[in-house]
Amino acid sequence: MSLFNSLIPSRSREASRTATDNVGPSLKPVYEIKETDEAYGLTVFLPGVAKDGLELTIENQELRVVGRRTWTSPAGWTTVYRESADAPFVLVLTHDNAIDADKIAAELKDGVLRASLPKAEALKPRKITVS
Numbered sequence: 190m191s192l193f194n195s196l197i198p199s200r201s202r203e204a205s206r207t208a209t210d211n212v213g214p215s216l217k218p219v220y221e222i223k224e225t226d227e228a229y230g231l232t233v234f235l236p237g238v239a240k241d242g243l244e245l246t247i248e249n250q251e252l253r254v255v256g257r258r259t260w261t262s263p264a265g266w267t268t269v270y271r272e273s274a275d276a277p278f279v280l281v282l283t284h285d286n287a288i289d290a291d292k293i294a295a296e297l298k299d300g301v302l303r304a305s306l307p308k309a310e311a312l313k314p315r316k317i318t319v320s
Contacts, residue, residue: 213276213277215255215276215277215278215279216274216276216277216278216279217278217279217280218233218235218254218280219233219234220232220233220234220280222282226308226314227307228305228306228307228308229287229288229308230303230304230305230306231252231282231302231303231304231305231306232301232302232303232304233254233256233278233280233302233304234300234301235256235278235297235300235301235302236258236273236300237258237259237273237300238256238257238258238259238278238297238300238302239259239297240297241259242256242258242259243255243257243297244256245293245295245302245304247284247288247290247293250285250286251281251282251283251284252281252282252283252284252288252306253279253280253281253282254278254279254280254281255277255278255279256277256278256302257277257278258275258277284306286309287308287309288306288307288308289307289308289309293305293306293307
């Protein structure tokens with residue numbers, strides 16, 4: 190089991206506001222975390238978010254992803270029905286210093302953020318030689 194405290198997403202994706210949000214009402218994106226001996230792999234689904242609307246920060250044992258959508262309807266369009274909200278996506282994961290922040294690599298392509306979060310050296314498995 191990984192050291193992330195927030196592995197299981199809440200069942201609700203409805204707009205919410207928490208004390209750590211400075212972005213107003215937001216949506217929790219769908220995400221998954223995979224673990225290897227060397228790193229955690231984080232995939233976050235952020236439909237409608239471009240690179241200039243994405244913030245990925247790590248501070249105080251928290252990894253924070255904020256994605257703001259940039260799409261606007263063309264002139265002359267009238268919205269009849271819209272299932273998605275304009276609220277930004279916010280995901281905060283607690284990591285208990287499990288991540289080497291200097292080696293994080295991330296890529297956003299087609300609304301999917303993929304990040305490699307290398308484990309801190311203290312957490313990596315070691316082979317112990319017995320004499």
